[in-house]
Amino acid sequence: MALVDLVKPEIIKVPLESKSKQAVIRELLQVLVDAGKLNDFDAAYDALLAREAKGSTGLEAGIAVPHAKTDTVSTLTLAIGIAPEGIDFRALDGNPSNLFFLMLAPPNQSGPHIEALSEIARITQSKTFCKMLLRAQSPEEVAELLTEED
């Protein structure tokens, strides 16, 4: 499953309202609940926090990729959030995070999970592209940028 198959306006929040790490994870999980993609909010939250406890998924350059394996989803599930002001996600470089790609994967789908995370790693290497995402004003605009529909 390609990343592009997961990107829909209903799983994107622009701008995020949260101001803390835990709050942004909760906000993105709520996006998934509202989109009908997640039923067990608490179990997914616990799985994500357990992963964060091992080391922050706040990377450099404002990117954060909170992720977890959990049986609360039956298929690869993605939520995207954009916080132009930045949120302290305890990132590796100490800077605030702006672009959040939250991914949940069922335990039996490690292959697609790895491929999707790998795609995120690749597309976020472009600083120009990340700037374009940060300037997006709506979920539709973010989806359009990510899918680059012809």
Next chain:
Amino acid sequence: MEGPIRRILIYVDGTEEAITAAQYAVCLAKSTGADLHALYVINTRALNDLVKARIFLDSEEEEYHHDLESDAERYLKHVDKLSSRKGVTAALEKRSGTVHQEIKKYAEEIDADVLLIGELSHVRSRRDEFYHETERAMRLVHCSVLMVKDEERVWDLYDALPE
């Protein structure tokens, strides 16, 4: 007399599309008498990329690598079942590395006449074209490539095949 297809390579990645392609490969092997080879590639390149990007911790890399090893066993075993049920023997191969490069290498090693792949999702992004491993393999291999479509029709063909 040898036909144009003597060795069939099926790439198995665990998707439903790849399973459909495997069923079609069994049908093709049965009707042509060709040898059937099934390949699964553990995507260690992606794992390394994720560690480099610091998305994965070292412990996660190990955990996911182990998951992918299990996937390889499971999916290749499934192809083995699909083929043996119809009296076809499949050679099963597990490799590690960059997926499209390993497919290319193995296709050359066995001198495959045709590579069968599952249906690719509709390309809706120019970005996607650059990164889809199976699509890259399709462009790279030396042999002909057959993309298997129409799951229901293939299922019927496979079902109707004598055991």
